Amino acid sequence: MDVEFKASLPKKEEFIGLHRTTGWNAKGLYTDDQLFKAITNSWYAISVYLNDELIAFGRIISDGIYQTLICDVIVHPLYQKQGFGKRVVENLLEKCRVENIKWVQLFSARGKQDFYKKVGFKERDIEAPGMSIFL
Numbered sequence: 148m149d150v151e152f153k154a155s156l157p158k159k160e161e162f163i164g165l166h167r168t169t170g171w172n173a174k175g176l177y178t179d180d181q182l183f184k185a186i187t188n189s190w191y192a193i194s195v196y197l198n199d200e201l202i203a204f205g206r207i208i209s210d211g212i213y214q215t216l217i218c219d220v221i222v223h224p225l226y227q228k229q230g231f232g233k234r235v236v237e238n239l240l241e242k243c244r245v246e247n248i249k250w251v252q253l254f255s256a257r258g259k260q261d262f263y264k265k266v267g268f269k270e271r272d273i274e275a276p277g278m279s280i281f282l
Contacts, residue, residue, distance in 0.1 A: 152193060186206055215250065
């Protein structure tokens with residue numbers, strides 16, 4: 148198994164193919180061009196290839212100082228539960244350590260909270276809950 152972690156963005160077609168395996172954009176909220184443009188605006192990204200096929204991806208949105216958000220952690224369903232997601236998140240966190248970023252946030256997909264707890268994340272304190280708005 149030839150696995151390669153690249154600190155770079157995948158090609159558009161590779162990312163869209165992987166993204167479609169999640170079903171996240173099933174309602175068609177965003178075009179393929181919009182989704183790819185979103186990841187090109189990342190502060191840092193990691194792409195995981197197995198035999199030259201993109202099987203996992205993750206990225207960080209950040210100001211490079213203290214506001215940091217991990218998002219779009221995606222592992223192709225055929226390769227889930229094999230440690231690739233954990234390694235993606237560990238790589239993203241290591242980038243934050245190297246840049247001396249202390250506070251890292253993320254939004255979790257439904258049912259994935261336990262995965263993130265295993266790599267050290269904790270739910271926000273009830274006194275400082277996260278909030279969002281969908282426009």
